[in-house]
Amino acid sequence: MSHERTEVNTDEPVVHTLDRLEDVPEPTPAGDFVVIDVIISSTSIVQLFEADAAYVKPFANVDTALAFAETTNDAFLVGEQEGRAIDGFDSGPLPSVLDTHNIEERPVGILTSNGTRAVERIGYDREIFVASTVNAAAIASALEGRGRDVWLVAAGRRGNPTPEDSAGVELVKRHFSGNLTETAEETIKTDIRTSGTARWLTELGFEHEVEQLLQFNSSDIVPRMKNGVFGTV
Helix, strand or coil: CCCCEEECCCCCCCEEEECCHHHCCCCCCCCEEEEECCCCHHHHHHHHHHCCCCEEEEECCHHHHHHHHHHCCCCEEEECECCECCCCCCECCCHHHHCCCCCCCCEEEEECCCHHHHHHHHCCCCCEEEECHHHHHHHHHHHCCCCCCEEEEECCECCECCHHHHHHHHHHHHHHHCCCCHHHHHHHHHHHHCCHHHHHHHHCCCHHHHHHHCCCCCCCCCEEEECCEEEEC
């Protein structure tokens, strides 16, 4: 069953929204793709660039990521699988954990359960941006004027939509259309705060991570993929 929702404005490109990465059409259509994995891959990638990473290379396979680290000078590996640490990786992807490492000018590989799989699904040769709640306005601004269809892809989890990713899609879409009201913003915050993943983080003692996600537009970082690697616009 398709989970695509499409909004058409005759003065703007077509904006497609997908509730889970599995709904990305095959073959992948033309356009700008935005991967939204609020908890936590997208937010982590923004944080890595805030920490001045040289670049961020996404992976969907542990062995490939480890091979990257072995063959790349001063590489730093970030990742999780089903919320668990990965042997041989340097750090988990929570932003507060990343803050404890020196990442400046280091090449970074990242693998997460859903976000980096969404990138693989779309294709490493495509125009892919990364958005979260912390950089939604910056992403919308970067997409404006490009004259291309936009695909907002909520990563979801294990083939199911997640409230936090759908909320992230809604936030980017409203910035893109200029239709973000105070009421809508509060609804989006509530959807994130009450999501199962946010409650899980809170139970683990990472409530501060959830609160950081609710600091909408706190970053102007715009990660964009070129040749299979994320840099910044």
